[in-house]
Amino acid sequence: MTTPKTLREDSPTDSHPISIWNYQDSTPADTDAINFTTGFPDFSPPKHVSSAFKSLVNNENNNSLIHQYTKQTGHPRLANIVAKLYGTELKRDLNPERNVLVTAGAVHGLFCCIFSLVRPGDEVIIFQPAFKGFSYIVNSCGGVPVYVKLNIVEDDKCKNDTPVTTSDANQKLNDRDLHTTRFEFDEEELKSKFSAKTKLIIVNTPHNPLAKVFTTDELSKISQLCTKHDVLCISDEVYERMVQEPLKHVSIASLPGMWERTLKICSAGKLLSVTGWKLGWCIGPDDLIRKAVTMHIASVHRIATPLQEAVAIALEGEYTGREDPNSYFNSLPREISTKVDQVCEIFLKLGLKPLKPEGSYYVVVNVSNFDFPVKDSSQTKDFQFANWLLNEMKIAVLPVTMFYDIEDRNEINESLVRICCFKRYETIDRARRIIEDWSDTK
Numbered sequence: 001m002t003t004p005k006t007l008r009e010d011s012p013t014d015s016h017p018i019s020i021w022n023y024q025d026s027t028p029a030d031t032d033a034i035n036f037t038t039g040f041p042d043f044s045p046p047k048h049v050s051s052a053f054k055s056l057v058n059n060e061n062n063n064s065l066i067h068q069y070t071k072q073t074g075h076p077r078l079a080n081i082v083a084k085l086y087g088t089e090l091k092r093d094l095n096p097e098r099n100v101l102v103t104a105g106a107v108h109g110l111f112c113c114i115f116s117l118v119r120p121g122d123e124v125i126i127f128q129p130a131f132k133g134f135s136y137i138v139n140s141c142g143g144v145p146v147y148v149k150l151n152i153v154e155d156d157k158c159k160n161d162t163p164v165t166t167s168d169a170n171q172k173l174n175d176r177d178l179h180t181t182r183f184e185f186d187e188e189e190l191k192s193k194f195s196a197k198t199k200l201i202i203v204n205t206p207h208n209p210l211a212k213v214f215t216t217d218e219l220s221k222i223s224q225l226c227t228k229h230d231v232l233c234i235s236d237e238v239y240e241r242m243v244q245e246p247l248k249h250v251s252i253a254s255l256p257g258m259w260e261r262t263l264k265i266c267s268a269g270k271l272l273s274v275t276g277w278k279l280g281w282c283i284g285p286d287d288l289i290r291k292a293v294t295m296h297i298a299s300v301h302r303i304a305t306p307l308q309e310a311v312a313i314a315l316e317g318e319y320t321g322r323e324d325p326n327s328y329f330n331s332l333p334r335e336i337s338t339k340v341d342q343v344c345e346i347f348l349k350l351g352l353k354p355l356k357p358e359g360s361y362y363v364v365v366n367v368s369n370f371d372f373p374v375k376d377s378s379q380t381k382d383f384q385f386a387n388w389l390l391n392e393m394k395i396a397v398l399p400v401t402m403f404y405d406i407e408d409r410n411e412i413n414e415s416l417v418r419i420c421c422f423k424r425y426e427t428i429d430r431a432r433r434i435i436e437d438w439s440d441t442k
């Protein structure tokens with residue numbers, strides 16, 4: 001049997017290495033492990049979100065049109081509240097029809113924006129490590145990813161670091177227990193990556209996988225280069241509500257000269273803890289949104305109406321309660337911070353020092369000094385550790401080298417694992433008991 005000619009030709013997706021999503025989807029499911037890999041909660045959505053959805057399924061509003069096609073660029077009720085909510089935050093009058101595009105999740109937003117702007121050969125600057133969706137999409141439309149490193153920078157305290165002991169780990173978690181490191185880019189390296197071929201830069205804050213929150217100073221440096229070289233910016237802000245106090249989330253679109261050249265990418269799945277709904281939106285200036293709309297129409301045409309209506313109802317509630325400290329949005333950082341602390345305590349008990357997270361619901365742990373039996377010495381240390389933890393304790397975490405497209409070999413980069421902490425308290429407690437039992441037998 002001969003292979004059909006069309007399959008023998010190169011496809012833009014052939015160059016993609018082993019998919020991070022295959023790894024995440026199969027590892028915990030195959031082993032019934034505690035799943036700290038995937039970026040979603042293992043608990044029910046917030047009540048106001050599920051009630052909104054239930055009311056639509058039961059047709060409580062007696063509006064059967066909610067179950068039919070809605071506007072291509074976004075269901076009006078959702079586009080209106082998105083414009084209101086983000087207009088307040090960006091201090092800008094947003095037009096729901098011209099500055100908002102509702103998409104099938106943030107990844108689809110990235111797809112529409114990148115595909116509508118990048119031509120074959122155009123260069124796209126990406127900070128590495130990075131969410132894999134960025135390079136998948138850039139490569140698929142013939143763009144050329146150009147990488148800038150996010151380097152780990154340790155403060156003096158960390159340079160004199162000593163390994164934690166189990167008795168240290170039993171003390172209450174505080175900053176002293178964590179590596180007070182930051183991940184930073186080198187300004188000179190960033191400058192050197194801008195060229196006449198640069199079309200776009202992709203910024204992701206809060207950052208997956210590093211849990212870094214870009215500072216205003218860092219974003220200003222990026223903005224100055226964008227305006228100087230006339231480069232557009234895609235700003236993936238899906239974790240915008242998940243920032244550890246006292247840090248603040250800053251949208252690069254709010255900086256001088258950036259609104260005109262930025263598309264901000266958002267995810268209802270991440271915002272409202274309903275990742276399976278795959279709903280999101282892009283916010284930007286009229287001309288850039290109009291380009292993205294063409295890709296949106298070519299790809300999915302319209303997004304599910306009932307989901308848009310349910311998210312609109314939930315966001316309206318958040319808008320009304322925006323000054324209430326107990327609103328879902330305002331309480332989310334506290335809840336995440338508690339879970340992050342609990343997960344850090346567990347890994348401290350193993351004798352590891354988590355790196356102090358700034359935002360998102362991830363924590364990164366450096367396993368370079370951790371001693372464990374290695375089965376496959378050809379693997380990087382992060383994979384060796386993740387496989388050992390899975391086999392020994394049935395706890396699944398993600399090796400951070402999966403977030404690299406080109407090698408950036410050094411001891412630390414190859415020794416980081418990412419843990420998603422946004423899990424049920426019982427899940428975290430189960431992991432704690434497993435690790436305590438294991439430590440007791442040592």
Ligand SMILES: Cc1ncc(COP(=O)(O)O)c(C=O)c1O
Pocket residue numbers: 039104105106107108131133204208236238266267268269270275278279280
């Ligand atoms: C940085 C980043 N962008 C986008 C997404 C995907 O968002 P969505 O599920 O809304 O497509 C993720 C998911 O983990 C992410 O980490």
